[in-house]
Amino acid sequence: MTSLTVGANGLAWWTAQRRTFGNIEGKIVMEKRNQASGTESKQLLDRVASARSRLCDKLIHLNIESLDISEYNQRYLESKIAGINDMLQLYGRLLYLSLNNSPVSPENFVLVDYGGGSGLISFLALEMGVGTVIYNDIYDVSCADVRRLSKVLGLTLDHVVCGDVDELILYLGENSIFINSITSYDVLEHIYDVESHFKKLASLSGSQFRIVYGSGANIANLLYVHSVRKRQIEVEYKDREKRPGQKGRDSLQAYLGARKKMISSYAPNLSSEQVEQLACSTRGLIQRDIEKCVDEYRRQGRITYHPGHPTNTCDPYTGNWCEHLLDFGWLEQILENEGFSVKILAGRYNTSKSLLKKSVKLVFNAAIQILGRWGMFAAPYYIVYAEFFAEKAAGSNRCSAAHETSR
Numbered sequence: 461m462t463s464l465t466v467g468a469n470g471l472a473w474w475t476a477q478r479r480t481f482g483n484i485e486g487k488i489v490m491e492k493r494n495q496a497s498g499t500e501s502k503q504l505l506d507r508v509a510s511a512r513s514r515l516c517d518k519l520i521h522l523n524i525e526s527l528d529i530s531e532y533n534q535r536y537l538e539s540k541i542a543g544i545n546d547m548l549q550l551y552g553r554l555l556y557l558s559l560n561n562s563p564v565s566p567e568n569f570v571l572v573d574y575g576g577g578s579g580l581i582s583f584l585a586l587e588m589g590v591g592t593v594i595y596n597d598i599y600d601v602s603c604a605d606v607r608r609l610s611k612v613l614g615l616t617l618d619h620v621v622c623g624d625v626d627e628l629i630l631y632l633g634e635n636s637i638f639i640n641s642i643t644s645y646d647v648l649e650h651i652y653d654v655e656s657h658f659k660k661l662a663s664l665s666g667s668q669f670r671i672v673y674g675s676g677a678n679i680a681n682l683l684y685v686h687s688v689r690k691r692q693i694e695v696e697y698k699d700r701e702k703r704p705g706q707k708g709r710d711s712l713q714a715y716l717g718a719r720k721k722m723i724s725s726y727a728p729n730l731s732s733e734q735v736e737q738l739a740c741s742t743r744g745l746i747q748r749d750i751e752k753c754v755d756e757y758r759r760q761g762r763i764t765y766h767p768g769h770p771t772n773t774c775d776p777y778t779g780n781w782c783e784h785l786l787d788f789g790w791l792e793q794i795l796e797n798e799g800f801s802v803k804i805l806a807g808r809y810n811t812s813k814s815l816l817k818k819s820v821k822l823v824f825n826a827a828i829q830i831l832g833r834w835g836m837f838a839a840p841y842y843i844v845y846a847e848f849f850a851e852k853a854a855g856s857n858r859c860s861a862a863h864e865t866s867r
């Protein structure tokens with residue numbers, strides 16, 4: 461990379477930060493400020509804490525190798541259990557935010573664990589006594605594994621929805637289920653079309669629900685961004701070896717190479733330079749959208765799509781992003797457009813380690829809180845916290861419909 465490119469990338473990054481923080485003036489808040497104090501919150505905190513301790517006990521006594529689950533989830537669970545207290549602290553926080561101040565009691569609450577992976581958020585919610593827990597994941601192997609784990613842990617999961625948001629919405633409609641919250645961790649940065657994802661959630665009629673999506677892909681945290689950009693460049697340009705326990709869905713081919721292959725087999729008449737140029741310009745697109753770009757190129761000699769970020773990239777076969785670094789201002793805007801009221805919360809460091817580590821993390825947490833919206837630079841993750849009121853959204857749609865007809 462030339463120093464000019466590095467300089468240009470640095471400038472692009474800084475512009476993105478300015479845009480992100482400039483746009484959402486004061487709307488990034490420390491999650492503590494969002495929590496209501498009072499007996500109800502205290503009760504909920506206690507409920508989360510005792511569920512965490514029970515689930516932790518069950519998990520550390522599991523003999524993972526003897527479980528009849530995939531190698532992928534055996535490894536995944538092992539890594540979670542290695543830091544189980546931190547993990548459960550984080551999941552507990554997401555569940556607390558999902559249920560706190562809700563007019564619905566935990567026993568009557570309907571919670572979706574979106575992109576649940578090995579199911580720990582679902583199991584913690586069940587352990588807390590949440591009335592209805594719906595586990596979802598796009599990966600069929602994880603859906604099957606979670607059913608088995610549910611039996612072993614003695615935590616009955618009545619709803620397992622395998623698929624994307626479309627399958628989830630279909631399932632809820634067919635079973636006349638109205639949700640109270642959709643909660644997830646480390647999934648938002650993998651969803652192919654985030655805008656359409658939220659649009660679809662906003663179409664859930666009759667529901668008054670909350671979105672609590674935590675994600676470690678914090679675009680404001682420079683250390684994290686530095687390491688993730690290296691990974692993005694690697695998956696874009698380098699083929700990978702199959703590792704034990706690798707997810708079956710993940711492509712091992714370099715994403716750029718995969719796009720070239722797709723383009724040349726879709727449009728065999730294009731020259732190798734044209735294929736190369738189109739493959740570079742379609743970074744961040746899935747096959748069907750790449751083909752649309754090729755059609756546009758053949759019609760107009762150019763394409764309108766432009767990768768908005770210097771390194772963000774996705775698997776062109778599945779649309780799974782390699783840690784999509786998302787602009788907070790943009791996230792907030794697309795949710796507001798769909799009738800959600802949104803806050804982007806700065807995550808906190810978990811404090812279950814040794815006294816020394818705990819003290820350092822407590823200092824960091826205090827700094828994040830004091831720094832307000834600038835605390836996001838040091839935060840280990842962020843949370844999209846959004847409330848959806850169907851009537852409010854209908855009102856805003858009615859207004860935009862009236863606006864359309866008056867034009």
Ligand SMILES: C[S@@+](CC[C@H](N)C(=O)[O-])C[C@H]1O[C@@H](n2cnc3c(N)ncnc32)[C@H](O)[C@@H]1O
Nearest residue numbers: 575576577597598599623624645646647650651
């Ligand atoms: C990094 S893992 C996180 C799993 C789990 N939430 C956790 O905290 O361990 C991301 C999960 O999201 C799932 N996923 C990715 N894209 C998805 C989508 N569009 N819809 C549903 N699940 C998705 C993946 O299969 C994977 O299990």
